[in-house]
Amino acid sequence: MEKQKPLVSIIVRTKDRPILLKKAMQSIAEQTYRPIEVVLINDGGLDVDIKTLNNILGDIALSYRKLENNTGRAHAGNIGITMSRGEYICFLDDDDRFYNNHVSILLNALEEFDYQAAYTDANIVYQDYNPEEEKISEREKRLFVSKAFSYEELLIDNYIPLICIMFRREILNLFQGFDENFELYEDWDLIIRIGEKYPFYHIPKITAEYIQWSNSLQISQSPLYFNKAEAYHNQIILKHRNKYSSKIIMKLVQNRRMLSEKENHINSLEFRIKEFHGKIIKLEQELTAGQDKTKNLEESLSLSNSKIEEIQRILENKNEVIKDLNKKLEDTKEYATTLENTNKEKEAELNNLQHELEERNTSYLRAEGKIRELETQIKEANDFIKELSEKINLLENTAHQNAEIIKNKEQETTELEIQINGLKQTIDEMDMKRIELKRTILEKDAFISRLEEQIHSKNTYIGQIESIKNELQNILKKKDEELSRIFSSNGWKGLMFYYKIRDKILPPYTRRRSIAKRVGHKIINIILKIFQKKEKIENIPINPETNKNNDNTICQSSIYCMQAEEANIPIKDFQEFNGKKKVLITGVYLANQENNIEHIVDVLNQSEKFIVVQKWIALFGEPPSKKVESVTFMKQDKPEPKFVLLNKILLQEKIHQYDYILFCDDDIKLRSNFL
Incomplete structure (x- = not known):
């Protein structure tokens, strides 16, 4: 039993060129190979005469889809791939044509050799159109390019016309067809993506005609096309920039030298x-x-x-x-x-x-x-x-x-x-x-x-961090030395001895212990009041219950006092915590929109326990008041990510001088005494 021949799908994209489309269809009908199917995609153009096209194609099946709007070559090509049923896929534009052996030559190569895609050569034909006589005349015909596959040269220039290539269906599905972000050079992008992993097989035979029209008819000769082509050429380079190695750059230099030699040869000619x-x-x-x-x-x-x-x-x-x-x-x-x-x-x-x-x-x-x-x-x-x-x-x-x-x-x-x-x-x-x-x-x-x-x-920034690190290491070293001095002192040893005696006489979590603790606190408060009167210093609350009346604040010194008591450190060694802590508050506010920046600045400035430094960045406008302007670090109209802007402030500030850093938005409401 004879093996069934594989189906070849030819995808044709067209728009408002019915005469040229008929010639393209005629070149498909003249193919010596069968079976073939044609997938015709009308990219937002006028209706075509399907009956006439079926008569031209004869025994070749035709699938037709009309798109309501012009969606571009890449999208039309992807729809054609989705609609096609063949094991092998070719592409033909409505103004180009195949020679009658085109499909058979490509198919034989892919059936014989283990390649995912193969390509032949094409003649480039320059044509003129006389609108008065409605005639098309051929001005010049010559070989376009005939080169063996080279991925390095492909990155520099697309020398393989899409009409010359036959793909296996699975490779187009694997690479998900054309990139629809490209209005132009979508075929070049596809060939680069596939060619990186799967080299193409070259057949040095001319099997197609690649048509170029006069300047008035060829879209690719218009100034608008050149501007768009330049933009999408740059987009190709940006997308595949990681593939441009030093070897390719060297090849460009060699090409430039060869071009110079050719120029000299031309001058001599x-x-x-x-x-x-x-x-x-x-x-x-x-x-x-x-x-x-x-x-x-x-x-x-x-x-x-x-x-x-x-x-x-x-x-x-x-x-x-x-x-x-x-x-x-x-x-x-x-x-x-x-x-x-x-x-x-x-x-x-x-x-x-x-x-x-x-x-x-x-x-x-x-x-x-x-x-x-x-x-x-x-x-x-x-x-x-x-x-x-x-x-x-x-x-x-x-x-x-x-x-x-x-x-x-x-x-x-x-x-x-x-x-x-x-x-x-x-x-x-x-x-x-x-x-x-x-x-x-x-x-x-x-x-x-x-x-x-x-x-x-x-x-x-790393230098600043290193300096901060060194300063912190010095501080830690000093603290360690101070702790070592404290732990080795007679007072500490006496205190430890006192705690042991206390735990024996007054065991933890007993009523005797809690009564003794309250009496001890009262005695300590009396002693501190005596010292405050003598030295005229601010009272240091020891019992955390003294702050229960204010739900919005927690005194830092009380925390340290609590830690000192739990760590069994004498009260006199913690007088240094009477000094105020320093807080850096920074953020970004949108000056061109409604915000709560004035409210936030007011609430944060009300703190009596901390030294508050505010640094804000105004985006898209001026500060709403002088009070806000006084804490505005910089103004900027260019949009940037929030933390990029915040890093600008941190790089300018000596953050090791601050005890705390607070990052704040401009659309929140704060309770009084928030800090």
Whole structure:
């Protein structure tokens, strides 16, 4: 049983080009391979004549989808992939065409070799359209590009037309088709993504025509297209920037050198063409002079021909006279014979006749001499004519050789002009690439500069952190030394001894212990009041219950006092906590919207227990009041992430001088004595 042939899907994207679409469909119908299906996507254009297209395709199935709006090439292509049913998928634009062996060549390669995609070559055809006659004329046809697959060159330039490629369906599904963020170069992006992991198989055969129209008809020749193309070219580079290695940059440099060498070669060719033009002009001048000589010879020949015709007329007249004389001579002979036979008496008359005959013979001889002279003149004229003919033949041969030389030179000149046009086009393309690469390099340089600035700022921040760390280490060292001194002191040892005796006499969690504790607190408060009167210092509350009347605040010194009691540290060693703690409050407020910044600033400034420093950033406007302006660190109209802005404040502040840092929003409400 024969193996069933795989189905090939050809996706055609079209919009408002019905005549060209019919030609594209005709090229699909002429394919030698079957089975084929056509998936036609109308990207927001006018309705197409499906009946006519079905008649053109014949035994080829047609699936049609019309999109309500123009969604772009990438989206239309993805819909075509979704609608298709074939194991293999090709693409054809409505203004391009396949040769009849296109599908069979690509399919045979993919069936024989283990590749996910294969591509052939294409002719690029330049066409013009005459709207008055409604005719399409072909201006030029040549090979587009024929290159083996190179991923490095593919990153630099897309040299593989999409119409030349056949994909396996699973590879398009794996890479999720076209990236719909691209209005242009969606095919280049797809080939880069697939080609990075799966190289393409190249078949060096021309199986398609890639059409380019005149400037008025080709969208890709308009200024708007160039602006958009430049933007999407940059988008391609940004998307795949991690793939541009030093090897690819070196290849670009080599291409630039090769381009310079080609420019030098073109200059030498142009110089040689100028020399050929000079020689051609000289040959044309010589040919003109030869034509003038030929014209003079033709005029001389014309005069000679007229003389020959006149001589021929004279000879014809002489021949007629000779004929008459011969006739008369014959008559005379007959008459003489008759006279000799009939009458001897007339001998005298016969003698007279003979004498007359002799005279006539003399005239005849004279006529023969003149005839010989005329024959000599005719021979000389014939020799002159022969010489003229030889000269004319020689001139004709020279002119023919000159014409051949001129024709060869014209062909060489045409070929050189074609090469020059191709090279100029290549130069223009390379110039565009060079400009784009230069722009990309500038963008990368700017990006590197920004990174260096960020690194510098990070290094500065790290330096500040290191200094803070060193200061904190010094503080910890001092604290450790102080604690070591305290723990090794006699007072501490006595205190530990006191705690042991106390725990034996007054066990923890007993009523005796709680009564003794309250009595002890009262005694300590009395002692502290005595010291406060003497030293005039602020009362330090020890019992946390003294703050129960204020639900919104917790005194820091009470915490430390509580910690001192629980840690069994003498009260006199904690007088240093009478000093106020320092708090940095920072945040961002939107000056162009409703906010609670004035309320927040007021509540935070009310703190009596802490030294409060407020640093705010105003976004999109001015501070609402002088009070808020006094705590506004900076103003900015450019949007940035909140913590980027907060880091700017922290980098400017010596945060090791603060005991606490509070980050605050602008849309909250705070209770009084919040801190």
